[in-house]
Structure formats: C-alpha cells, structure tokens
Amino acid sequence: MPTEIHGHRGARGLRPENTLPGFAHALDLGVDAIELDVGLSADGVVVLNHDQTLSPANLTDTAPVRPDDPAYPYVGKRIRDLTLAQLRTVDAGVRPHERFTQTPVPGARIPTLTEACELLAPADVTLSVELKTDPTWPLTEIDDLLTATVDVLKSADLTERTRLLAFDWRVLTTARDNHPEFGRVALYERKTLAAGTKWLAGHPPDDPVSAAATIGATAVSPEHVLTTPALVDQAHAAGLPVIVWTVNTPEDMIRFTKYGVDAIVTDYPDRRP
Template identity: 80%
Template sequence: MRVEIHGHRGARGVRPENTLPGFAHAVALGVDAIELDVGLSADDVVVLNHDQALSPANLTDTAPAWPGDPAFPYVGKRIRSLTLAQLRTIDAGTRPHEAFTQVPVPGARIPTLTEACALLDATDVTLSVELKTDPTWPLAEIEHFTAATADILTSHDLTHRTRLLAFDWRVLTTARKHHPDFGRVALFERKTLAANTAWLADHPPNDPVAAAASIGATAISPEAALTTPALVDQAHAADLPVIVWTVNTLEDLSRFTAYGADAVVTDYPDRITN
C-alpha cells in the first residue's frame, strides 16, 4: 500500500515554515499534500502562521508598519491583534528554526491564504488547512473564521482539493453545517484527549475515533504516539482514513505503513519516500 506524503507546514525541516518558498519546495519534492496553518488578522485577513501569536523561534521583527506604531515590536503578540500591514513587516525567512536544518529564504514574509491558493492552485496537491483556534474562542468567532477561510478556498475553486483540519472540533462541526463540501480532519493528541477536555466539541475523550465519526469528520489525524494498529483498524472500520503526524524517519514510515495508515505528515519530504 502506498502511503501519502504530506509536507508539514510546507517542508518545515528544510525551508521556512508556512511560507510560499517553503510550499514551492515541497511541491518540487513531490508531496501529495501541503499542510498549512491559518489565523485571522485584526482586519479580518486570513494569514498563515502556526501559532496564535508570533513566535520568536522562527520570526523576526524588522521595522514598524508606520512610524511610532505603539504595537511595535510585533513578535510575541497575537495575530488577531495585528493588522495585515503590521504582519507584513515580519521576516519569516531568515531565522531558521533551531530544531531543523532549514535553508534561509531572505525576503520571505507571512503570506495570506489568498496568496498560498494562487501558488498552489496551479498544482495538483491537496491542501490540508488547519484553523488555529482553541476552546476559549466564542463560537461566533469560530464561525466567522471558518467562513472567511472557506470563502477564499472556494473562490479559487479548491473546495474539492481541500481538507479543513482542527484540534478544536467546533471548527469541524461548523464546517459540516455551513461548508459541507470540504473534507474535515479531526486532529487529536494527548493534550486534547485529557480528562474533562474542552477540545472535542463536548464529546468524551475515551473513544476519539467514535467521537470523530459522530461529528462528521472525514478523516482522523492522531499524533504518532497515539497511533496503534488497533486505532487504525477502528478508524478504517468507520470509513475514516488515518493521517499520522509527525513522521520524520524511514523507520517510522515503515512502521505506520505496516499499521495501515493512509498518510503521514513529515517535516522532511526529501527524506520520507516510499
């Protein structure tokens, strides 16, 4: 069985994450899907970034968006509190993440989802778009964010090539209700399956596969530490493909292939081939 290769944040291990050059490199490496993360700016623009706040691990301030901007410096602040003009000043390409062997890409900036779609709609890769929310978000804000994301993808005719991903499963229930043509991937990890979890749209954490099926997920994406042959078999019995994250060695690729996983998410598409 061939396992699909999904480039994590593009090709995070070798190029700056969630950047257009990173996506172009991942496509050139032959990935089946690009996994990317989106947030919402203060002026309601859907932009790419992994965390809800700008991280100093991979981002660097350059200059304020306008002289005397009291919000500057921006790194460390929440994306929802910053406008696109402020976010555009951030250098996203020349501070290699210390955990990886990234090649710097001077001049890379935080892109919008519209720009990512313009790049990727000329390819045949699947888009795995993770909406970065958490249980503290009001439902109305989740609905607004999900609609803004879906509208952009639809305008680029990418609906049937896109899966919406979320740890906060209210995103998935919202997508099922209002944007049913998109694939919906239920992410989970040990943290989100803790007792009294608020991540699973009011479902108990003891059986995440059954919970994911009940909210209309079209696939599950567990962290590698939670992925067992029994979990894969249970998911397949419920007609749910399994996308494992994060898989960075050929040994792990072989193991999850043997389990019957359908896809793996990797930081190193150049290393993980099958």
C-alpha cells in the same frame, strides 16, 4: 493505494514554515498534500502562521509599519490584534527553528491564504488547512475565521481539493453544518485527550475515533505516539482514513505504512522511503 506524504507546514525541516518558498520546495519534492495553518488578521485577512501569536522561534521583527506605531514590536502579539500591513513587516525566513536545519530564505513574509492558493492551485496537491483556534474562542469568532477561510478557498476553486483540520472540534461541527462540501479532519494529541478536555466539542476522550465519526469528520489525524494498528483498523472500519503526524524518520514512515495509515505528515518530505 500507496501511503500519501503530506508536507508539514510546507517542508518545515528544510525551508521556513508556512511560507511560499517552503511550499514551492515541498512541491518540488513531490508531496501529495501541503499542510498549512491559518489565522485571521485584525482587518479580516486570512494569513498563514502556526501559532495564534507571532513566535520568536521562527519570526523576526524588521521595522514598524509606521515610525510611531505603538504596537511595535509585533513578534509576541496575537495575529488577530495585528493588521495585514503590520504582519507584512515580519521576516518569516531568517530564523530557523532550533530543531531544524532549514535553508533560510531572507525576506520571506507571512503570506495570505489567497497567495498560497495562487501558488498551489496549479499543482496536483491537496490542501490541508488547519484553523488555529482553541476552546477559549467564542463560536462567533470560530465562524468568522471559518467563513473567511472558506471564502478564499472557494474563490480559488479549491473546494474539492481541500480538507479543513482542527484540534478544536467545534470548528469541524460548524464546518459540517455550514460548509459540508469540505473534507473535515479531526486532529488530536495527548493534550487534547486529557481528562476534562474541552477540545472535542463536548465528547469524552476515551474513544476519539468513534467521537470523530459522530461529529461527521471525514478523516482522523492522531499524534504519532497514539497511532497503533488497532486504531488504524478501528478508523477504517468506521470509514475514516488515518493521517498520522508528525513522522520524520524513514524507519517510522515504513512502520506506519505497515500499520496501514493512509497518509504521513512529515517535516522532511525528502525522507520518503
């Protein structure tokens, strides 16, 4: 089968990340999957954003939700400390990340997962939904985010087309136990494989492919610098597809395709060789 192309945060190099216009553009480019990131607002709404805090790298405050709101400015605050109404005031379309030459989309807002599902459900794409937690989170908060996310995806009838992704592998073990109908992708990078790591749900970092199989992952997604032909062979021997991230040049896309990876995550879906 041909190597799949997954649009990273939509089409991060071309349009504002984790926005509806970005997803629409990625669909126009013919991606096989849309990768997106979710968090939970203070009032329990699943929203899209890469970081646990609102970053000035890609977000801009406009105005407080009410004139005397003590939480304003919102950029720099944690998503889980802000309501949906507060998050909605932030412009997500006018501040391209310095590494990219995005076409700005003034007025693009932080969408909810429900809104993203409404856009993506009619399209023939897979959803790769990354849950943004870290090892400091208690399991109760992981379960809150996971349950709310799964509820939205089920309501949109997208269960069979969705994979749940996480660097914090406790998300995956919880999903395995409570929501086994969803695919589960074990993300990892150099940072999460450091000595003494707490990212891998108690597993040692010396053999992440075997550890991912042990926790019931249905695919592995390693950082590109960790992805070798031997890793791909090991994962395939364990029945695990390999989704490499983030690959932004046609030359590297060709190289990883020759390695036998199953999918490539890219900021630039228009660079498919």
